[in-house]
Amino acid sequence: MLSELQRTELPADPMLPRPYRIQRVRRELPGTFTWELAPANGDLPSSFEPGQFNMVYVGGIGEIPVSISGDPANPEKMIHTIRAVGQLTRAMETFGRHTVVGLRGPFGTPWPVDEIRGRDVVLVSGGLGLAPLRPAFYHLLQEREAYNRIILLYGARDPDEILYRDEIKQWRRHLDLDVEVTVDSALGRWRGHVGVVPELIKRVDFDPERTTGLICGPEVMMKYSAIALINRGVAAENLYVSMERNMKCAVGFCGHCQLGPHFVCKDGPVFRYDHIKSAFSVREL
Amino acid sequence: MSHNRMRMARGDLGALIAALSDRGYRILGPTVGDGAIIYDELESDTDLPVGWGEDQSPGAYRLVRRQDQAVFGFTLGPHTWKKFLYPAEERLFQVTLEGMSFQPEAPAGVKQAFFGVRACERQALSILDRVFLENEHVDSGYAARRRDTFIVAVNCTTSSPACFCASMGTGPEHRGDFDLCLTELLTPKRHDFLVEAGSAVGEAIMKEVPHCEADEADVAQAEKQIEATAKEMSRSMDGDNAAQLLSRNLEHPRWHEVADRCLSCANCTMVCPTCFCSTVEDTTDLTGDHAERWRRWDSCFNQDFSYAAGGHARSSTMSRYRQWLTHKLSGWHEQFGTSGCVGCGRCITWCPVGIDLTEEVAAIRAADGAVAATSKAEDCHA
Ligand SMILES: Cc1cc2nc3c(=O)[nH]c(=O)nc-3n(C[C@H](O)[C@H](O)[C@H](O)COP(=O)(O)OP(=O)(O)OC[C@H]3O[C@@H](n4cnc5c(N)ncnc54)[C@H](O)[C@@H]3O)c2cc1C
Ligand code: SF4
Ligand code: SF4
Ligand code: FES
Numbered sequence: 228m229l230s231e232l233q234r235t236e237l238p239a240d241p242m243l244p245r246p247y248r249i250q251r252v253r254r255e256l257p258g259t260f261t262w263e264l265a266p267a268n269g270d271l272p273s274s275f276e277p278g279q280f281n282m283v284y285v286g287g288i289g290e291i292p293v294s295i296s297g298d299p300a301n302p303e304k305m306i307h308t309i310r311a312v313g314q315l316t317r318a319m320e321t322f323g324r325h326t327v328v329g330l331r332g333p334f335g336t337p338w339p340v341d342e343i344r345g346r347d348v349v350l351v352s353g354g355l356g357l358a359p360l361r362p363a364f365y366h367l368l369q370e371r372e373a374y375n376r377i378i379l380l381y382g383a384r385d386p387d388e389i390l391y392r393d394e395i396k397q398w399r400r401h402l403d404l405d406v407e408v409t410v411d412s413a414l415g416r417w418r419g420h421v422g423v424v425p426e427l428i429k430r431v432d433f434d435p436e437r438t439t440g441l442i443c444g445p446e447v448m449m450k451y452s453a454i455a456l457i458n459r460g461v462a463a464e465n466l467y468v469s470m471e472r473n474m475k476c477a478v479g480f481c482g483h484c485q486l487g488p489h490f491v492c493k494d495g496p497v498f499r500y501d502h503i504k505s506a507f508s509v510r511e512l
Numbered sequence: 513m514s515h516n517r518m519r520m521a522r523g524d525l526g527a528l529i530a531a532l533s534d535r536g537y538r539i540l541g542p543t544v545g546d547g548a549i550i551y552d553e554l555e556s557d558t559d560l561p562v563g564w565g566e567d568q569s570p571g572a573y574r575l576v577r578r579q580d581q582a583v584f585g586f587t588l589g590p591h592t593w594k595k596f597l598y599p600a601e602e603r604l605f606q607v608t609l610e611g612m613s614f615q616p617e618a619p620a621g622v623k624q625a626f627f628g629v630r631a632c633e634r635q636a637l638s639i640l641d642r643v644f645l646e647n648e649h650v651d652s653g654y655a656a657r658r659r660d661t662f663i664v665a666v667n668c669t670t671s672s673p674a675c676f677c678a679s680m681g682t683g684p685e686h687r688g689d690f691d692l693c694l695t696e697l698l699t700p701k702r703h704d705f706l707v708e709a710g711s712a713v714g715e716a717i718m719k720e721v722p723h724c725e726a727d728e729a730d731v732a733q734a735e736k737q738i739e740a741t742a743k744e745m746s747r748s749m750d751g752d753n754a755a756q757l758l759s760r761n762l763e764h765p766r767w768h769e770v771a772d773r774c775l776s777c778a779n780c781t782m783v784c785p786t787c788f789c790s791t792v793e794d795t796t797d798l799t800g801d802h803a804e805r806w807r808r809w810d811s812c813f814n815q816d817f818s819y820a821a822g823g824h825a826r827s828s829t830m831s832r833y834r835q836w837l838t839h840k841l842s843g844w845h846e847q848f849g850t851s852g853c854v855g856c857g858r859c860i861t862w863c864p865v866g867i868d869l870t871e872e873v874a875a876i877r878a879a880d881g882a883v884a885a886t887s888k889a890e891d892c893h894a
Contacts (some may be wrong), residue, residue: 241649242604243805246612267612286609287796287803310824340806445821473820475792478649481810482789483817485835488759490841493648509762511831 244329245285247272247305252324255308255390259355260320261296261468264305267327274302276337277362278469278497282477283307289315292474292492294334295360299366305330308358308390328506328508333479336466336497338363343439347376349431349461351452353424353444357380357381357390359496361470364398371403374404378405382424382448385410386417390442397424405431424448425455435460442500450507487512517726520694524722525583528555528692531591531720532625537662540596541627542589548573549589551596554627561870568672568857571866581703584628584696587672588856592785593626593633594640597657599788604792604805617825619656627664628836632675633685634665634690636785642848643788662668662713665690669698669737671745676855676870679748684741690717693745695734703735748858749870750877751851754841757877765884766875771863778811778865781836782858786852787811787842812836826850 245373246267253261266272281460284290297306307410311320322328340363348367352360367377379398383389389408399406407427409420420427423445440456442449456466474490475481484491491497506512520528531538539554544561554560565578565585578585590665606615644651647660650800668677668684674702677683686693691714695706706726781787787886791810796803810817812835826832844852853869 240616240652242652243614244605244612245615246614284805286607286612287794287800289794290792290805329607329614435670471820472825473818475790475810476530480644480649480651480788481791481807482812482839483791483810485812485839485843487838490847491848505762511826511828512762 229236237464240333241331242476242480244282244290245270246422247314247330249322249326249328250304254321255358256388258311258320259308259390260311261308262322263297264307264328264330265303271304273333273365275299275333276368277340278338279333279335279361280359280477280496281305281307281330282474283319284331285299285318286329287313288318289450290329290331291315292334292471292477294496296358296361297365299362300369301387305383305479306491308355310355310506312339323446325474331477334492336495338441338469340366344370344373345437346374347378348374349378349380349432349433349438349440349445351380351424351428351440351442351449351456353382353448354384355390356444356448356469360441361391363441368398368404375437375491376405377403378407378431378433380407380409380427381426382409382411382427382444384412385468386413394507399412407431411486422439423451425451427451427454428446428455428459433459438465440500442466446507453507463501463504464499465498468500468503470498470506516705516709517731517753518709518723519697519726519750520705520707520721520723521728522583522705525560525705528717529554529627530559530660530715532627532664532859534720535717536623537625538623538628539625540593541664542584542586544575547575549575549586549591551589551591551593552707557583558583560628565670566640566672568674568861570674570860571863573665573861580698582698584666584672584694584698584754585670585698586670587668587670587675588630588633588858590783590858590862592783592841592858593629593637593790594785596624596626596655597640598644598651598788599638601806601808604807607803607805609796609801609803614766614803618652620652621656621660623660623662624657625662628666629663629690630666630668630856631686632677632856634663634679634787635682635854636856637663638689639786639848639852639854640788641849642850645724645825647694663690663692665693665710667693667695667734667738668741669696671741672861673747674859674861675745675855676747676749677855678742678745680751680851680853680855685738690714695738697730697733697737699733704730706730706800745777745856747870749853749855749866749873751853751855753850753877754873755845756842757873757880758838758842760875761882762838762878763883764876765882766872766879767830767834768884769875770826770867770872772835772887773867774829774833775865776813776829777864778813779862779864781811781813782809782838783858783862785854785856786840789817792815793892812839837872840869841873
């Protein structure tokens with residue numbers, strides 16, 4: 228009855244991880260670390276698009292979704308920045324160089340970096356939300372002339388929690404980039420902005436008519452950043468957010484990631500804001 | 513109804529089972545067990561629930577003896593065919609942790625025959641095919657089991673008070689997509705089956721089973737019985753309009769009202785022929801070098817289902833019931849181009865408190881656009 232299937236070989240099992248070896252570990256912040264991974268068998272890693280994620284498997288314990296935070300033009304370095312928050316991520320924090328983990332992916336929808344050429348791009352991120360946006364930012368830098376204004380707004384809890392601090396410093400030196408950092412609270416030597424990220428949106432210069440916003444961070448931060456951009460005159464259909472939900476498969480089989488009619492794993496994680504707006508207005512959707 | 517109909521005597525049903533068995537099919541079908549009609553392996557036609565029927569109502573199910581010797585004189589029990597394609601627990605892979613060497617499960621191509629698939633259940637299988645086969649990714653285990661599954665369909669000649677397939681357009685009559693289709697022709701004077709072949713394999717198998725060509729009277733009797741079954745169904749749901757209705761009523765007070773009754777027990781999702789959610793579990797052996805990953809059925813009614821970032825996205829029963837019903841009747845259309853409900857009524861019968869989705873939809877429709885007081889208060893803050 229299933230003649231299609233009878234004739235063809237079964238496709239590769241999307242639930243089966245491949246072994247990847249940790250090549251380098253970088254301690255970013257207390258509890259936050261970055262892995263550089265490569266396939267343990269010497270193969271090339273799969274290429275990826277900015278905003279996509281992998282499922283990272285730790286033998287016998289579990290598997291979690293983690294965004295790819297490296298440079299899409301350099302896919303041979305598979306980069307993940309991870310914050311230790313619970314059982315699995317705390318175990319991962321103890322792993323050193325040469326540890327082998329399992330990886331499946333990449334999965335999910337990308338930031339629309341190609342569709343938005345020629346426009347002003349405002350990247351808004353909070354906390355670890357900078358990690359999934361970094362591949363998009365790398366791409367914009369490489370193709371700098373293809374875009375108009377590029378603005379990166381980043382909010383951290385306090386000055387000690389600023390992720391990718393050295394890189395941010397470098398980016399701030401570029402004359403053709405506007406990179407602004409704010410912290411929720413600061414004591415002593417901090418000279419920068421204090422306040423929440425949406426506040427920064429009011430201060431920077433862009434042309435709302437031709438602006439696309441890429442937003443990634445905790446849900447409340449994304450909601451108020453989207454509202455702030457809309458209040459500045461950016462159309463909701465030019466805003467993109469990256470959503471997080473529990474995921475057990477990443478391929479549309481397990482149902483865990485559902486958000487309204489969407490599967491966050493395959494219809495997202497990156498969504499056009501106006502397609503996912505009810506997630507921000509309806510409680511417990 | 514098409515031509516090429518055959519008539520097979522009730523006494524030759526065993527020959528049909530034997531013919532399938534001779535071709536290497538494992539035969540799975542309805543049988544009496546655990547005080548209900550369940551789906552299990554059949555050895556002969558004597559394993560079928562001959563002479564059994566059932567009493568069903570919201571929250572209640574009871575086997576009853578029929579006055580006659582009908583073979584398919586019952587409707588649906590708590591089991592569904594999905595367990596034979598998508599088992600309740602299944603190992604996904606094993607791994608040797610030293611060096612992380614993964615051993616995939618080689619999905620064994622099982623030859624199995626589903627004996628007695630109702631029209632609503634056939635539609636449920638098509639829906640599962642969309643989830644696991646016709647998606648961007650193909651589920652290897654499901655595909656391996658599905659491709660050698662032979663379907664013996666049965667047109668319903670009786671319905672239960674839980675059934676509402678007629679209003680959903682999914683039954684009681686099959687419309688193709690089977691290998692063989694049976695309609696039981698039972699009167700005090702005769703006991704036969706009208707048989708239709710829907711595939712070359714089905715035709716070939718019938719060559720090994722005694723039968724003759726059906727006559728017009730046979731076909732007319734089958735049609736009459738199926739029509740009467742459709743007519744006697746009192747329950748109904750407007751499935752097509754439910755999609756928009758629910759998606760525009762996410763803040764309806766009825767969700768809170770049904771949540772007061774719902775126990776969040778997950779029974780409805782376990783008996784539903786289309787619910788496909790699962791979770792995974794990782795285990796290690798005592799040596800610590802061998803790990804396995806298992807997949808098990810899960811339910812959106814389980815609290816941990818939506819756990820992320822230190823909290824549960826859906827912690828209230830209200831949000832979980834709403835998730836189940838809006839997914840089934842609304843989200844499914846966007847995801848798979850079909851309703852996720854086939855009108856089988858199992859979730860009504862097997863709900864311990866008798867919650868009836870058709871009633872819930874009707875209640876929301878009766879006050880379309882109403883907004884719960886709690887949601888209004890929430891809006892003011894946003
Ligand atoms: C698309 C996507 C991209 C992500 N990218 C990153 C990233 O780049 N870096 C990073 O540090 N984290 C990222 N996360 C979050 C990360 O998956 C969780 O922090 C992680 O699952 C926590 O696992 P745990 O076992 O340590 O925590 P526990 O609190 O012990 O959680 C137990 C289980 O709940 C689930 N869970 C808990 N929190 C989350 C969550 N936030 N999202 C999804 N499932 C969760 C997981 O199945 C987890 O194993 C991402 C999540 C998603 C959905
Ligand atoms: S939702 Fe209820 S009636 Fe509809 S298919 Fe599932 S179990 Fe049957
Ligand atoms: S609707 Fe009924 S069967 Fe479903 S979870 Fe609630 S109480 Fe259980
Ligand atoms: S993570 Fe399993 S369906 Fe999306």
